[in-house]
Amino acid sequence: MVTGKADYPQAIALSSSTFQILGVFGSGIAGALSLFIGARNLFFWDGTSFLVAAILIGSLPGNLRVEGASGDKSGGQILSDIKSGTTRLWTDSPIRYGLIIQLVASISGAQILVNTVGYVQGTLQQTGVQYGWAMMAFGLGAAFGTLALGTYPHYRSKVITLLSGGLLIVAALLPANSVGLAPLILLWTIAGCGQSLINLSMQTLIADRTPINIQGRVYGAHFAWSHLWWAGAYPLAGWLGTAFPQQTFLYSSFIGMALLSIAHLLLAPDRFIHTHGEVLHSHAHQHGTDDRYGHLTVVETKKEHQHSQFSHLHSYTDISHDHHNP
Numbered sequence: 001m002v003t004g005k006a007d008y009p010q011a012i013a014l015s016s017s018t019f020q021i022l023g024v025f026g027s028g029i030a031g032a033l034s035l036f037i038g039a040r041n042l043f044f045w046d047g048t049s050f051l052v053a054a055i056l057i058g059s060l061p062g063n064l065r066v067e068g069a070s071g072d073k074s075g076g077q078i079l080s081d082i083k084s085g086t087t088r089l090w091t092d093s094p095i096r097y098g099l100i101i102q103l104v105a106s107i108s109g110a111q112i113l114v115n116t117v118g119y120v121q122g123t124l125q126q127t128g129v130q131y132g133w134a135m136m137a138f139g140l141g142a143a144f145g146t147l148a149l150g151t152y153p154h155y156r157s158k159v160i161t162l163l164s165g166g167l168l169i170v171a172a173l174l175p176a177n178s179v180g181l182a183p184l185i186l187l188w189t190i191a192g193c194g195q196s197l198i199n200l201s202m203q204t205l206i207a208d209r210t211p212i213n214i215q216g217r218v219y220g221a222h223f224a225w226s227h228l229w230w231a232g233a234y235p236l237a238g239w240l241g242t243a244f245p246q247q248t249f250l251y252s253s254f255i256g257m258a259l260l261s262i263a264h265l266l267l268a269p270d271r272f273i274h275t276h277g278e279v280l281h282s283h284a285h286q287h288g289t290d291d292r293y294g295h296l297t298v299v300e301t302k303k304e305h306q307h308s309q310f311s312h313l314h315s316y317t318d319i320s321h322d323h324h325n326p
Contacts, residue, residue: 008204008207012200012203012204012207030042033045081217081220082217082220082221082224084214084217085214085217085218085219085220085221085222086221086225088210088214088217088218088221089218089221089222089225092209092210093267093269094158094159094205094209094269095202095205095206095209095222096267097159097162097263097264097267097268097269098158098159098162098198098201098202098205099202099222099225099226100259100263100267101162101163101165101166101198101260101263102198102199102202102226102229103229103233103259104166104169104170104256104259104260104263105165105166105169105194105195105198105199106226106229106230106232106233107229107233107236107237107252107255107256107259108169108170108172108173108191108252108253108256109169109191109195109230109233110230110233110234110236110237111173111233111237111240111241111248111249111252112138112173112188112191113135113237114234114237114238114241115237115240115241115248115249116131116134116135116138116188117131118241118245119176119177119184119248119249120134120181120184122245123177123245123246124180124181124184126181130181133181133185134181134184134185134188135188137185137186137188137189137192138188138189138191138192139192140189140192141188141189141190141191141192141193141195141196142192142193142195142196143192143196144189144192144193144196145165145192145193145194145195145196145197145200146196146199146200148193149161149196149197149200149201158201158204158205158208159268159269161197161198161201162197162198162201162202162205163260163264163268164194164197165193165194165195165196165197165198165201166194166198166256166260167194167260168190168191168193168194168197169191169194169195169198169256170253170256170257170260171190171253172187172188172190172191172194173187173191173249173250173252173253173256174249174250174253175187176249176250176253177246177247177248177249177250202222202226206218206219206222236252236255237252240252
């Protein structure tokens with residue numbers, strides 16, 4: 001809404017990569033400060049950072065602000081907004097597919113965040129410095145992934161990108177319990193890249209497939225559902241790390257691969273779908289009897305018609321065709 005439709009893929013990529021990079025450097029800064037001022041005093045500086053952020057947000061120029069709807073909402077209206085946003089998430093097949101892929105990303109990501117420290121400092125007998133390197137690789141991999149997609153924002157199929165991200169994550173976890181520090185750093189870089197492919201694709205997929213007047217509700221519902229996945233993924237990571245400390249990454253990879261397979265076999269929409277804004281436009285079509293793309297033609301004709309790019313399915317009196325039908 002701030003940048004306009006032509007620029008929002010790059011804007012989302014920049015925002016996401018900034019978040020990932022700050023996650024890496026923020027953790028390092030927090031660790032360094034805790035050594036000098038102590039963990040208890042760190043909360044004071046954390047609160048100060050929120051105050052600084054509020055001041056910076058308040059100083060934004062007026063033309064960069066997007067005003068929300070005016071007026072207070074009743075409890076019933078809020079529940080209605082939550083319901084409509086959730087309904088949109090789960091009734092749109094590409095977005096629903098992406099939500100399940102995000103569940104895979106949450107389970108795998110929680111394993112990395114929770115159990116890497118035990119593997120590096122326990123199994124590999126390394127120090128906290130080496131643990132920091134491994135986690136930095138995960139964050140930088142995520143940053144690289146978002147920057148890569150940001151440079152190519154109009155990639156044809158976000159469904160394929162979602163699947164690719166899920167495959168990267170579960171593949172990175174598969175051998176992680178049997179490698180040394182250097183291969184682990186490489187694997188975590190790959191896993192971070194996979195996380196970005198999923199998260200960025202979901203952000204742009206929702207923007208592509210949701211009318212602008214309800215995008216706030218849908219993004220809010222997506223935020224809630226995606227964080228609900230993490231709420232279940234963290235206890236699962238803790239249980240696997242306790243019950244199977246030598247195979248925790250291997251087993252989480254099996255779980256992720258099973259979910260990924262089920263999601264793709266049962267929920268995946270047309271894997272070659274490409275999404276773009278719902279824009280009505282008109283153009284001329286001319287069809288003959290030898291049309292090799294499967295267009296059904298009653299008579300050879302040339303006629304002007306309008307269609308919505310959102311559905312890519314057109315029909316009228318004497319000609320009907322489906323772009324997805326080979």
